[in-house]
Amino acid sequence: MHEEEEARALLAGGPGEAGRGPPSAPAAAGVLPALCDPSRLAHRLLVLALMCFLGFGSYFCYDNPAALQTQIQRDMQVNTTKFMLLYAWYSWPNVVLCFFGGFLIDRVFGIRWGTIIFSCIVCIGQVVFALGGIFNAFWLMQFGRFIFGIGGESLAVAQNTYAVSWFKGKELNLVFGLQLSMARIGSTVNINLMGWLYATMEASLGSAGYTVLGVTLLIGGITCILSLLCAFALAYLDRRAERILHKEQGKTGEVIKLTDVKDFSFPLWLIFLVCVCYYVAVFPFIGLGKVFFMEKFKFSSQAASAINSVVYIISASLSPVFGLLVDKTGRNIIWVLCAVAVTLVSHMMLAFTLWNPWIAMCLLGVSYSLLACALWPMVAYVVPEHQLGTAYGFMQSIQNLGLAIISIIAGIILDTRGYLFLEVFFIACVSMSLLSVVLLYLVNRARGGNLNFSAKQREEIKLSHTE
Template sequence: MADYEERRRLQGDEGSFSGRPAARGAGRPLPAICDPSRLLHRVVVLAFMCFLGFGSYFCYDSPAALQTQVLQDLNLNTAKFMQLYAWYSWPNVVLCFFGGFLLDRVFGIRLGTIIFSLFVCVGQVIFATGAIVNRFWLMEFGRLVFGIGGESLAVAQNTYAVNWFKGKELNLVFGLQLSMARLGSTVNMNIMGWVYSKIADLVGTGHTALGISLMIAAVTCLFSFMCALVLAFLDKRAERILHKEQGKTGEVIKLTDVKDFPFSLWLIFIICVGYYVAIFPFIGLGQVFFIEKFNFSPAEARAVNSIVYIISAPASPVLGFMVDKTGRNVVWVIIAVVTTLTAHMMLAFTFWNPWIAMSLLGISYSLLACALWPMVAFVVPEHQLGTAYGFMQSIQNLGLALIAIAAGAILDTRGYLVLEVFFCACICRQYFPSVLCVYRILVFQTSYLNQSAAVRAKLQKEAASDAE
């Protein structure tokens, strides 16, 4: 009752935007949909959080969805095409360290989210304009601007989630956000070809039709920008009503911590880079691969190329729950790596239906993300987590930028078979460090990496007792 009376008093003082008592009376509580402390209002906020990154993920793979059209209409080779992905990654080699700092210390989470979503929107518009005027350098610049906003916007989205849903709901919220991100990529893969065909019927094929199609895709970024504005308003209102502080990312970046990173953490970095460079560049080049090798139509090629994201959307929360309950993260990482290697070998050396291999790729991709990223928290102290995750993302983006360029060059000179062998080599290169990591953990028992969930809980309980 005391808590209810306190909240009612706050709502009575703060409930009117004008500062005057509301018509309903100062003592009456807010409706559930307008009360920041009620579940219904937070569900509304969650909807805007999920759509905050929808435009960014929708437009990230727009080059992959229109790979055939980009190559033909702009008269590009594959190496130049993959530069569009490299330019997205280059700014994030640095911004992974400073994005959280800018959100916490310079802009604040609300203004920072608006600024980064604006970068995403403007970057996509510049990218589309470059296609309309047939200036590839302008398209590259647009992807650079787009990349400045994209990764930092994801950090802001996670910060909002922690601020509003800290506690038992947080894992579900992260799963829903990831599912919405994958939904954006999936819709993009399957709709952009249809959009291009409709525009081509009106203006004819060529760079103009390509640019207009990309400009239509920018509408999703504009929608996400509007979600950022609404979220800022709702968060500011909740801060005023509930007297809470503005959200922080929790990232503390100290580059001097790098010298104290344990050997197992560097192995995790190697696994991360070696794995993701065999996923995202392949999806970026997958459409033409399925057309040429399996004689798929463009629509079928786009559909099978998007199956990784389609599976990841529902599978990520489920697999995350499974890893939480069982532990043994290193074992799950090895299973994901072996499954991914099997999928790439099937695509490279067989003519089996590619839906099988791509489905395996989608499952293994989700499993590795659920098992690998939490491992960082097991091997470094809490005060170094921000630096460790920032360094991990920085190395990942550096690897993606370099491998994107290399994959384009290999495809132009050697073809898809050699490219698939290259991806298999990338996976094998990081499989052996994971085996070494297992050996180190099982023999020396230096961390929680490969322990079961029950053993981890017991050790945490003993540590808490010792601390008391």
């Protein structure tokens, strides 16, 4: 069907045409064109659902090692240091790819092919990871995680690009919040499901071991195939919308110039330091958390999985709320200071007390959600718009560098010193983050910066610049 004919067919279902069909037609005629018309809300909600599920498989499989730590270490006969390499190898390619993922989407593949290609890479990485288990080759599992890492972060960039392309100026912040929530739901389902799936496969195959581990990981990879199907559906709908609405193909808007790094201000470097020191005390901890709760608090495997996933559950529900809160109040530095301080208290409770760990983990979930909503937008307040792509790329790059290095260090500490020393190490990381926030507050105040302005002050400044 040609563009004009398709557009006319869609418009024919509008209110003015509904009465011309047979008596039973109006209801169907109203619903179907709304779902098929890219300018209507119903169609954009369909696209939003596909966007959310696009990243589900990637986030589900990212924490497969955390959900199966005991099984991986036992079946592959590796210590914690080698186990944590599964996370380090995910992060290594993203030290570089954070700068080039947007370029590949904008200039090489385009958003549609880029999304499909990165989804395929995620699927391939998960399959190779699973085959490493089936063939009892831990090096192959590491290689699979490396491939998976190449696709995972770049797929997140593609997901955000689709969001901006379809919802810019229309509920964009809400859309980002929903995408983040779906990502955390994927991680939560993984942590609580994979242990049960392993036990089911063990019962079905009649024996434990690396073959069961590999088959379990292969079945978990079905979620990546679901994401790939969403990538194909999104590509079709986006191309169709381009024809009907003369809509441009999405662009990341990221202009990366590494020469901009020399112009970064001191407050921006402090933001980077806060980011790295904070996240290295969250993600590696969750990666090792299940066994920690089983050994220190004597939780069952299922209960340990549940408590280890509570950070993601809280993030899924509270991230949109905290995003709105920070938007309405401003005062980003104060919110970040509160989040880091609460995280410090949480780690200290886990390290030095035998209190019910649900308290500490709920605190960690709340503080993690708040920090994500208050920290990342601060970059836009200290960097000119033409340098934003470089600044965010660099922030993600050093975050992944920190995660890769600290994952290895955490594994070594756990093998040689135990969980108490590991928690002390995480407390030191969060303390460094807290000191960086305090210094950022002082530097911002001394320079008369806008990082801690209220929302009202920022609105007044914005109005004064437009007049």
